[in-house]
Amino acid sequence: MDRYFFALGLGPAFALGACGGSEPITTVDNIVAPDTILPGNGANVAAGAVATTGQAFADTVGASNAYGMEAGKLARQKATAPALRDLGGAMVRACAESTAGLxxxxxxxxxxxxxxxxxxxxxxxxLETLRQATGADFDATYKAQQAAAQEKVLAAVEDYAANGTVPALRAFAAKSVPEVRAQLDKVRGL
Structure with a gap:
């Protein structure tokens, strides 16, 4: 029985190897166990950490950008503090640029x-909470949500820049780290 499953597992691998692809596969787009050496990064994933798949990372950042653009539009319309209206506009632009880069x-x-x-x-x-909020309540809610959102996306891009398995996304993440850090500092400074 074990030989049967073994043969089933190797058959597709041999078939794919025979397809004649001349370029070696250099990326891994899987969840990897802790302490696994990943191709292309030459380092172990920190014990207890799990590398995020390229698709999961892209989805996380894509969703964060969509949220940031919508929340920023709401801030431009509803914030009572000029600094928060300006932040909303800046977030719309930054998230649109990030979406294009991603x-x-x-x-x-x-x-x-x-x-x-x-x-x-x-x-x-x-977003629904922001839609319902008005006045000073909107301002406080928007600021708190943006701080939390920027902290989450910063953690995601820092982790992927260090441990990512898809080189193009890893480069995007590394480029994004200082930009997201600056956005978080701007939010915290308000």
């Missing part, structure tokens, strides 16, 4: 990765 990085990945920009359930609930 899409380009995903297109360079092999196989290509297309981010899913649908906000998470938490992000959708946060």
């Amino acid at each position: 899409g380009a990085a995903g297109a360079r990945a092999r196989p290509a990765i297309v981010p899913d920009p649908r906000p998470s359930a938490e992000q959708a609930a946060d």
Whole structure:
């Protein structure tokens, strides 16, 4: 029985190897166990950490950008503090640029990765809260949500820049770290 499953597992591998692809596969787009050496990064994933797949990373950033653009539009319309209206506009621009960069990085990945920009359930609930809030309540809620959102996306890009397995997305993440850090500092400074 074990030989049967072994043969089933190797058959497709041999078949794929015989397809004549001349380029070696240099990316891994799987969840990897802790302490696994990943091709292309030459380092172990920190004990207890799990590398995020390229698709999961792209989806996380894509959803964060979609949330950031929608929340920023709401801030431009509803914030009472001029600094928060300005922040909303800056977030719309920054998230649009990030979305374009993420899409380009995903297109360079092999196989290509297309981010899913649908906000998470938490992000959708946060947007609904912003839609319902008014006045000073809106301002406080927007600022708190933006701080939390920027902290989450900063953690995601820092982790992927260090441990990512898709080179194009890893480069995108590394480029994004200082930009997201600056956005978080701006939010915290308000």
